[in-house]
Amino acid sequence: MRWALIGASDIAATRVIPALRLSDHEIHGVLSSSETRAEEYAREHELAHSTSDLETLLSWPIDAVYVSTTNDRHAEQAVASARAGKHVLCEKPLALTIADATRMVETAREHHVVLATNHHLRAAGTHEKIRGIVRGGDLGEIYLARVGHAVGLSERLRGWRISGERPGSGVVWDILVHNVDTLRADLASDPVEVTSFTSTTSLSSLGVVDLSLCTLRFDNGVLATTSESFAVPFGRTSFEIHGSQGSLVASDVMTPDPIGEIVLTTSTGQRVIEVEDRENLYVKTLRRFEEACAGRGTPYSSGDDGRVAVASALAALRSAHERRTVTLAEVLAG
Numbered sequence: 001m002r003w004a005l006i007g008a009s010d011i012a013a014t015r016v017i018p019a020l021r022l023s024d025h026e027i028h029g030v031l032s033s034s035e036t037r038a039e040e041y042a043r044e045h046e047l048a049h050s051t052s053d054l055e056t057l058l059s060w061p062i063d064a065v066y067v068s069t070t071n072d073r074h075a076e077q078a079v080a081s082a083r084a085g086k087h088v089l090c091e092k093p094l095a096l097t098i099a100d101a102t103r104m105v106e107t108a109r110e111h112h113v114v115l116a117t118n119h120h121l122r123a124a125g126t127h128e129k130i131r132g133i134v135r136g137g138d139l140g141e142i143y144l145a146r147v148g149h150a151v152g153l154s155e156r157l158r159g160w161r162i163s164g165e166r167p168g169s170g171v172v173w174d175i176l177v178h179n180v181d182t183l184r185a186d187l188a189s190d191p192v193e194v195t196s197f198t199s200t201t202s203l204s205s206l207g208v209v210d211l212s213l214c215t216l217r218f219d220n221g222v223l224a225t226t227s228e229s230f231a232v233p234f235g236r237t238s239f240e241i242h243g244s245q246g247s248l249v250a251s252d253v254m255t256p257d258p259i260g261e262i263v264l265t266t267s268t269g270q271r272v273i274e275v276e277d278r279e280n281l282y283v284k285t286l287r288r289f290e291e292a293c294a295g296r297g298t299p300y301s302s303g304d305d306g307r308v309a310v311a312s313a314l315a316a317l318r319s320a321h322e323r324r325t326v327t328l329a330e331v332l333a334g
């Protein structure tokens with residue numbers, strides 16, 4: 001496919017450009033809000049074209065765009081791209097309001113293009129394995145899930161995420177959305193209510209939320225907790241599911257790399273589950289996206305999936321602010 005990059009970002013440079021190239025896609029050019037930065041980024045990543053004008057980018061001979069600007073810009077750029085007939089792979093969070101997320105989903109539908117959300121963790125071989133175990137019934141009736149996603153924010157990413165200079169900063173928008181999307185996929189269930197606490201550490205002097213703890217009730221009755229942080233440099237990620245017949249404890253499986261271990265304990269004892277698929281998560285995401293654009297199947301995480309993650313983030317932020325349990329239904333109602 002022929003792509004354009006909307007956003008001269010770190011994630012495009014470190015993950016998505018290499019994955020596009022590994023998958024033999026063509027990258028026509030890049031858009032940045034700054035003409036100079038667009039040119040520099042294009043030069044650095046050997047892209048033939050650069051622009052600071054979205055209309056110009058949308059006039060290029062491209063099939064799809066990858067939107068990886070700051071979170072407040074995703075909605076407008078994705079909607080304009082879908083209107084121009086381009087398929088859209090959009091970074092998470094899809095948007096910052098339900099109205100925007102809905103507009104993105106509806107515009108893509110009207111213009112017959114694919115809108116996918118880059119919740120890359122669904123593509124991990126470990127999570128594909130976890131889904132198989134859950135559906136295979138080894139855990140019995142599932143009661144509890146727990147996601148530990150407290151990490152240290154690397155020095156180079158300590159810009160808009162913690163400065164609060166633009167809407168959409170903080171750990172809820174950055175990490176909780178991934179946790180909820182992964183739980184939804186692995187539990188095959190939707191969250192219905194959320195209670196959360198948020199806090200700010202010394203990492204963010206301006207009071208941006210960089211610590212959160214959320215409890216979610218899913219529509220199949222499962223209760224889940226998630227913890228998120230930017231301020232825990234030595235934290236390891238974890239993902240647990242506990243049921244009447246077994247417990248699954250996975251470590252290092254909430255990362256962008258195809259790593260991590262799953263341990264399953266049942267009445268027959270404890271064993272490490274072999275994960276054969278260690279393929280690059282972004283390459284797998286692009287392959288499913290390309291298939292969906294060709295009319296075969298669906299992306300790992302759709303626009304609708306991204307919209308539920310947005311609703312969950314809004315519910316968590318409202319819960320912490322108003323000190324009460326918030327239902328997804330009330331957030332989705334606007």
Ligand code: NDP
Nearest residue numbers: 007008009010011032033034068069070071091092093118
């Ligand atoms: P970056 O800060 O690297 O990029 C975001 C935007 O900030 C860019 O589009 C660019 O704007 C601007 N920017 C970046 N570097 C500079 C600079 N040196 N000087 C001036 N402006 C700069 O953010 P990330 O790449 O970390 O995140 C981008 C998006 O991707 C976010 O939505 C984030 O949530 C998501 N993300 C997703 C991940 C995943 O694995 N799914 C992982 C990491 C991030 P402009 O384009 O206008 O120049």
